[in-house]
Amino acid sequence: MKKNLFLLLIIVLLAGALPISALAEDIIIDIKPDDEDNILTVNRKSLLPVAIYNAPDIDTTTIFLEGVGVTTSIDKGDYLLLKFDSQALLTAIGDVEDGEVVDLTLVGEYEGDEFVATDFVTIRARGN
Numbered sequence: 001m002k003k004n005l006f007l008l009l010i011i012v013l014l015a016g017a018l019p020i021s022a023l024a025e026d027i028i029i030d031i032k033p034d035d036e037d038n039i040l041t042v043n044r045k046s047l048l049p050v051a052i053y054n055a056p057d058i059d060t061t062t063i064f065l066e067g068v069g070v071t072t073s074i075d076k077g078d079y080l081l082l083k084f085d086s087q088a089l090l091t092a093i094g095d096v097e098d099g100e101v102v103d104l105t106l107v108g109e110y111e112g113d114e115f116v117a118t119d120f121v122t123i124r125a126r127g128n
Helices: 002-015 086-093
Strands: 028-031 039-041 047-053 072-075 080-085 101-110 113-124
Touching: 028 113, 039 086, 047 086, 047 113, 080 086, 086 101
Parallel strands: 039 113
Antiparallel strands: 028 047, 047 080, 072 080, 101 113
């Protein structure tokens, strides 16, 4: 009997009758998805874009990058594009030097589980 129920569950899942969701540990981020160097310019008022993958329907109010909350979010289909205040991030990071590579940590909740994801930025002094 248990074997039959297990097989039925497999068939139903494969048929797509029940949703299969991503796990919190499958979430990845890409800071500035169109910029390989992930440049973050000091003293420049802007929003830092961060793509978040494998987290459909995530509650963006649970997401923080170095303690800074999401300013805006845009559904791009394959991913969710989050934007964070660059100056607030630089304040949270602390003292940095031109050319320094800094890891940024994004934390949040997805389907009741906490997740952590990291990527880097390269610091640029304005005008360089």
